[in-house]
Amino acid sequence: MNHYPVLARIRLNPHHRAVHRDLRDATQMHRTVMRMAPDNLGHSPRLQAGLLYRLEETDTASTLLVQAAQLDPALLPAGYGHAEIKDLAPMFSALRKGLAVRYRIVLNPAKRERLPQDQKNKRGKIIPLSGGDADQWWLRRAADAGLNVHLLTPTNVAPIRPQGPQAPPMRHSLIRYDGTATVTDPDALTQAVLNGIGRGKPYGAGLLSLAPAAAA
Known part of the structure; x- marks a missing residue:
């Protein structure tokens, strides 16, 4: 069960x-x-x-x-x-291939800096993405999560900078995406909703909300 x-x-x-x-x-x-x-x-x-x-x-x-x-x-x-x-x-029980949905998610689109060959043993910085780069990042992650996005509307959200002595010294740039999509893989989508998407989950990012799209 x-x-x-x-x-x-x-x-x-x-x-x-x-x-x-x-x-x-x-x-x-x-x-x-x-x-x-x-x-x-x-x-x-x-x-x-x-x-x-x-x-x-x-x-x-x-x-x-x-x-x-x-x-x-x-x-x-x-x-x-x-x-x-x-x-x-x-909501989970209703997910099926071909279902039209509305979605909302706040994300921290980012990539890791690529370092030159002589620094291959080091890890590059996490670089926040914005504009078209962030949109493409979301489209790729949505596809991996079992969603074919038809419409996306980005809204910038106030960035998050964790505070306190134990907080990581990293500023999280946040973008909210609203739009419509079609379910392509219900199992992948279920896992994406359960586990969240992207970085910054302890600070309010990654929760994917779904609702049936209104019939035309």
């Missing part, structure tokens, strides 16, 4: 001190969302929980989407926000 994750949609309380802190600091946001996952998950708790999240902001509200195998919003700070839990099993 398959055990699919759930999705928590949390409308954040704009007057809560912890919300203000988390919106300023991606490291703190990661710690807050991980409070909803079970304890004692070992060395890589986010990975073991299958936890992915995305922040969606408008002029009037901030909403946090969190996907994981198990989530308990009651473990969030009191008054942090209003949470609704959705079972994703019907």
Whole structure:
């Protein structure tokens, strides 16, 4: 029997001190969302929980989407926000080859710098991509994930720079993609939704959301 994750949609309380802190600091946001996952998950708790999240902001509200195998919003700070839990099993069960879908994802498109031959034993820097290079990166990753993208609309998102003494010294450039696509490989797509796509998953990137496309 398959055990699919759930999705928590949390409308954040704009007057809560912890919300203000988390919106300023991606490291703190990661710690807050991980409070909803079970304890004692070992060395890589986010990975073991299958936890992915995305922040969606408008002029009037901030909403946090969190996907994981198990989530308990009651473990969030009191008054942090209003949470609704959705079972994703019907969405996964509906995936089939040829299905038209709408998608949304925030990504950290990047590539590793290619070093000259005399430095082949070293690893190049991670270089963020933008513009057409980022679009092509997403099209390639989407194809690998079992999606044939028909339409993509990029929106730049505020970059993430993790904070704190244990945070990696790397700035994550984020781009949100919205559009339509056709499912080409349901199994690959299922794994992409479960595992996320690209880098920056602890900081709000990689969560792929799908919905049936409206009939023409």
